Amino acid sequence: MKIIKGQKVIYKFKNEMDYIERVKPKERFVVETNDCFFQQIKSEDMTLKELDFDCLNPATGPIYVEGAEVGDLLKVKIIDIEVEDKGVAMTIPGEGLLGDQVTKNKVKIIPIEDNYAIFNGIKIPIEPMIGVIGVAPAKEDGEWPTATPWKHGGNMDTTEIKIGSTLYFPVNQEGALLALGDCHALMGDGEICITGLEIPGKVTLEVDVIKGKYTKWPLLETEREIMVLASGDNLDQATYEAASQMVSHIKDALDFDFEDAYMLASLVMDLKISQLVDPKITVRAAVPKEVLATEKLLEGIK
Numbered sequence: 001m002k003i004i005k006g007q008k009v010i011y012k013f014k015n016e017m018d019y020i021e022r023v024k025p026k027e028r029f030v031v032e033t034n035d036c037f038f039q040q041i042k043s044e045d046m047t048l049k050e051l052d053f054d055c056l057n058p059a060t061g062p063i064y065v066e067g068a069e070v071g072d073l074l075k076v077k078i079i080d081i082e083v084e085d086k087g088v089a090m091t092i093p094g095e096g097l098l099g100d101q102v103t104k105n106k107v108k109i110i111p112i113e114d115n116y117a118i119f120n121g122i123k124i125p126i127e128p129m130i131g132v133i134g135v136a137p138a139k140e141d142g143e144w145p146t147a148t149p150w151k152h153g154g155n156m157d158t159t160e161i162k163i164g165s166t167l168y169f170p171v172n173q174e175g176a177l178l179a180l181g182d183c184h185a186l187m188g189d190g191e192i193c194i195t196g197l198e199i200p201g202k203v204t205l206e207v208d209v210i211k212g213k214y215t216k217w218p219l220l221e222t223e224r225e226i227m228v229l230a231s232g233d234n235l236d237q238a239t240y241e242a243a244s245q246m247v248s249h250i251k252d253a254l255d256f257d258f259e260d261a262y263m264l265a266s267l268v269m270d271l272k273i274s275q276l277v278d279p280k281i282t283v284r285a286a287v288p289k290e291v292l293a294t295e296k297l298l299e300g301i302k
């Protein structure tokens with residue numbers, strides 16, 4: 001299996017980028033990912049002032065996927081996420097949902113033993129996930145720092161981007177130009193204090209190309225659900241976008257009028273907060289696959 005090393009990273013998703021590696025549809029490969037601080041935090045005494053802020057949220061890549069063309073969907077299946085044996089979390093005054101109550105920059109280095117994170121003596125089973133993963137944005141959408149989630153993906157910080165899940169990204173450039181980083185060994189929905197359990201990783205992926213299908217926002221498929229991942233300036237905007245795209249998928253896939261699709265969504269669709277702390281907020285709108293199978297949803301995209 002090809003191993004794509006973690007040294008070559010981007011800090012911005014752009015429409016035109018030089019790729020570092022090529023992969024083929026159906027190919028499995030490993031991507032080494034850096035933590036969101038590029039491993040700069042070596043001890044709990046470290047302060048923010050010592051950090052080089054130009055090296056935050058590195059994403060390994062871009063990776064060129066053969067056969068991916070503008071107007072397709074790039075399918076990315078997450079086969080495995082291996083994380084290192086320790087990671088970092090921190091608070092920063094003013095940052096996160098309760099930032100007004102934070103009195104100091106506190107850094108915690110959290111060990112991981114036998115797949116459990118040890119936090120102040122509490123053992124928590126890890127659930128590794130990918131924070132930043134995306135493709136080249138559309139030319140008209142401009143450039144996006146890796147810290148910000150948008151239609152191309154990016155820093156979506158979504159707990160369900162985990163082992164066994166599959167992402168579908170709209171392709172805006174030849175080769176799609178996939179890049180990823182910022183794994184978390186653990187994170188709760190919302191990521192309220194601004195970090196998850198930030199950790200370097202080795203991510204095994206399998207990619208494929210779905211020709212002639214395109215969506216505004218990325219899709220995410222888990223064992224049980226298919227969902228839209230949308231971002232916005234606030235929770236209302238992100239929620240509206242996620243719900244609107246999912247209702248439109250229901251309408252097109254099941255050949256319903258808007259009202260029936262809207263009503264069905266109200267019966268079965270869960271809105272979940274992915275994160276509240278990045279430069280844009282991310283929400284997911286999730287429907288059980290028993291109601292809307294992924295194949296059906298994809299068929300419905302004209």
Ligand code: CA
Pocket residue numbers: 036131132155157182
């Ligand atoms: Ca993140």
Ligand code: ZN
Pocket residue numbers: 036131182183184195196198
């Ligand atoms: Zn992170």
